[in-house]
Amino acid sequence: MLTSAIAFVSQGFWMLMLFDCIRNEPKGSNWMWLLIMLNFPGAVIYFVARKLPYLNLPVPSFFKRWTMKDALWNAEAGVVNIGKSHQYVTLGNVLMEMDNVDRALEAYRSAIEKEPGNTHALWGCATIEMQRQNFAAARTSLEDLLDRDSEYKRGEASLLYGKCLYELQQWSVAKEHLDFDVKRWSHSESFLLLAKIALDRDGDKVAAKSYLTTMLARLKASPRYNYRKNRDLIRSAENLLKTLN
Incomplete structure (x- = not known):
């Protein structure tokens, strides 16, 4: 049997x-x-x-806590013994890996108190606030970050800022930024957001369809691993296209 x-x-x-x-x-x-x-x-x-x-299978929190206990110990020791912004960012990164976002946010904020222009701490705060859907706070951190480094993480900060503006329904500002983002970084998700803005704000199906078809064409022309990595995004774009045809 x-x-x-x-x-x-x-x-x-x-x-x-x-x-x-x-x-x-x-x-x-x-x-x-x-x-x-x-x-x-x-x-x-x-x-x-x-x-x-x-x-991208999720790793259980208890397993992360067990495997990263030494990293946490060293990061906490660094904060106590040195206590500069770099040590607080390191602690925040470890806590984020362990899914302890509350303590991670505290660590990033402490890093900013030590060094207001610390881009890594600003990024940490922004990503956590986005997860919490506290978009206004995320916007503040991202604007400060992009003023200091417009190419942070090879455009990831630019994309996150566009997503933040979209969630805040700041349609005009979001469209302007996302148009810049697709020209500078060609983020596929920015094309999708632009298509949604064209529909939500203007009801412009022609523009929305143009954004979606451009996005899909670029992904299909990209390396295979990139196409597979964006499969969920592709599925969302294809589903939205079906509603427009």
Whole structure:
């Protein structure tokens, strides 16, 4: 009975990976031959190499606390022994990794008190406030950050600022910034937000469709790993396009 159940599950897993390979891998890919020749072991290899990196599976908090206890110990020691803005940012980063956002926010704010222009601390505060949907506070931190470093994290701060303006329904300012963002950084999510603004503010289906088709065309022309990484975003754009056609 147990043997039959294991065989059924392993065969189902193999078929699932085979279907994923047919749908997502380019023609002529060696992955298909690997799956056919090795069956279940090939499916495991395919899952680890091709699926797992894009799943972003959540790590349990207790596991993070256990694996990062030494990092937390060192970060807390740095705050006590040195206590400069850098040490508080390091502590905040460790606490963020451990999902302790309340203490992380305190650490980032302490870093800003020590050094008001600390871009890493401003970024930490902004990301936490965005998670909490405290968009006004996030906007303040992001504007200060971008005034000091407009290219922070290779444009990630620019994208987050556009998302913040969108959530605040500051349509004109958001559109102006997102237009700049797509020209400077070509963020796919900025195209999607511009399409939504065109619909929500102006009811302009033609402009919305143009943003979406441009976004999808650029993603399809990008490296395969980037296309797979943005699959959820692609699905959202395709669903929105269906409502416009």
